[in-house]
Amino acid sequence: MQRPLGAQISHMLKARGVDVIFGIPGVHNVEMYRGIEEAGIAHVLARHEQGAGFMADGYARATGRPGVAYVITGPGVLNALTPLGQAYSDSVPVLMLSSSLDDVTSQRGQLHQMRDQRAAAETVCDWSAEARAPAAAYRLIDRALSEFAASRPRPKALKVPIPALGALADPAPAPAAPVALPQASHAQLYDAIEAILGARRPLFVFGGGVRGGAVVDVLRQTGAASFTTYAGRGLVPPDQPLHFGSYLARPDSASVCAQADLVVALGTELSEVDLWRDALGHGGPMIRVDIDPEVLAGLRPGDTGILGDAAAFLDAMAVAIPARVEDRAPCWDAAEVARTRARWRAEVQAERPGVVEVSDALRAVMPEDAMIYSDMTQFAYGAKEVWDMPRPHHWHHPFGFGTLGYALPAAIGGAVARRGRPTVAIAGDYGFQYTLQELGTAVELGLSLPILLWDNAKLGEIEDAMVRSQIAPNAVVARNPDFLALAKAYGARAAEPADLSALQSALLEAFEAPVPTVIRMTRDLVS
Incomplete structure (x- = not known):
């Protein structure tokens, strides 16, 4: 059944699991709104496009599913760039769909006109693209959803010219089979286990990219101590005796990391906003597990980079380790960990x-x-x-x-x-x-x-x-x-x-x- 493309896009999103859209209707994107209710999608009316973008971000973080925002040409897109930039930094799957002018080269003085709307969005998104035909729109939406599921989730922007949104179009194709995150190989898993069990003082750092996994089991089996980044809080229960908490930004956490002869960093960039210093502070080797190849670039000699889902890696470790050894005795002093945490808490209280x-x-x-x-x-x-x-x-x-x-x-x-x-x-x-x-x-x-x-x-x-x-x-x-x-x-x-x-x-x-x-x-x- 043919419908205007804007309506077909809403039906396509519904078929792929989208149940809420955040946005603001305007004279340029009304065709996008033609199909929302018919498709069975709820719409949340923001008071500003920046708010719509942040709402989509918050929805995505709460559900793990993409947050979708509908905005108008020009100023609507620019207003939404701040939340898209935030979603890029924090690996949040947000899809912004906007209307656009059909011709900004030969015409001037049009409502909401800007020189290059696509390029503006690209500065804060994983990619920004234009779809001038229904087939292109469908392919790009499916590309965005597939990349959200199978790689580091970062925002995407898609603009569709106003005439195309209102033109009749055939329905989108049926959804394809879902894709999966990359997984570490068995050889990488067993090499990592051998290195961890061979270390005298292993230290795990869990980041926000760890979406589950047998964290507690692995810490118990390896006797390792742990930190979390701010985004990783809650992955390690607070009652774990060898857990240093989310105090990586404390300057002397570097001296703690220096005591480790092996660091295992999972799902974290160890970025400036994680550490507030140039380096973690360790002197020994590091094993890094991440779904983003860029994070694995620049490893030091002796380090190991593993492209794969950190949660699945932890689950596989928890199964493989008991086949080799009994639970390992703690490799760190729990009393010293507790004293260190108490000191850092007192520093926060004073500051x-x-x-x-x-x-x-x-x-x-x-x-x-x-x-x-x-x-x-x-x-x-x-x-x-x-x-x-x-x-x-x-x-x-x-x-x-x-x-x-x-x-x-x-x-x-x-x-x-x-x-x-x-x-x-x-x-x-x-x-x-x-x-x-x-x-x-x-x-x-x-x-x-x-x-x-x-x-x-x-x-x-x-x-x-x-x-x-x-x-x-x-x-x-x-x-x-x-x-x-x-x-x-x-x-x-x-x-x-x-x-x-x-x-x-x-x-x-x-x-x-x-x-x-x-x-x-x-x-x-x-x-």
Whole structure:
């Protein structure tokens, strides 16, 4: 049955598992909206294309499935580039579909015209392409979905000219069989096991690219110690005696890594935002397991790179090791690990007053299955180190690109994906104002979403950086609105607890409310 191409694309996405689209309709992309309801896809109306992109990101992180955003030509695309850049940094499968002008070479002065929309999106995406015919659109969408499933997931952008969107088209072909991630060979697996069991002090580093796997079994079988990156928190349970936590950014974690005679890094870039130094600090060899060949480039002599899925690699290790040896005795001193963690926690407490106490209070009442989305704010910076997560991939943060305004719209996307399960946003007073208009979307959807707002009435992290650099603090204080009144103006709830006990009560009440709740937090909570 022929339909306009825009409608056929919506039907195609539905057939491939897409059930929600985030976006904003406009005069240029109305044909994309013709088929959404007919296809059985829900649409979430954002208040800004940046919000739509972050919602798609939050949805993708919550589900592991692609998040899809529909935007208009020109300014709609540009508004969405920030969330696409964030998705690229954090390996999130986001597909942006946009309308485009048919001719920007011979004509000038058209609505939403820009010189090269495709190239603009390519600067922050894995790829950006134009489809001028139905067959091309279908192939490119399937290419994006296939690459999301079989390689490192990064955002893709597809633009379709307005005339093509409205022209009749045949349906998309039936979905093809799913593709799988690359897997390590048996030889690579057994060589790695031999190296790990032969090491005197093996150390594992688990990153956000580890999507499951027998982590605890492998640590027990090998006697190894472990770190997680911020994105890998929750992969190792907090009660593991040889786990150093997510303190890799502590400067003297390098001295701990130097004690290892073998490091096994799984699903992590070990990037600047993981370490905040040039190198991990180890002197011995490293085994790296990752699905991205680029991460495996530049290994040192003696290192081993394995292209494969880290979770499957861990599962295979857990099966293969018992065939060789009994559980190995611990290779590290658990008491020393505990003392080191306590020292690092105390450092965070001294550097960021109030954050540790507030984090402890919130963690004590936070549901185990809560999914948290945080913004670039001092509270999140400290909490990411001291807040042990009971489950992996339940705290999402804008790591590499580091954009402000992420938390609220991303949490909306996560809450849409997880209806009936607890979702939380954590934002700072300055960054919250980047995307606070999405409160309207959250109220409209009736989301029981606590929004924990850390209000220090300034750009606190920047002020501290200026002081450390011996620069007189400048342009770090901004006049804030009355956040509680603003929340109520949107139809949300608002709370300003006076102490930690009241904060806990406010959080629990917010999970039961029929609309989002802005909960203003200050350092006075612990005074």
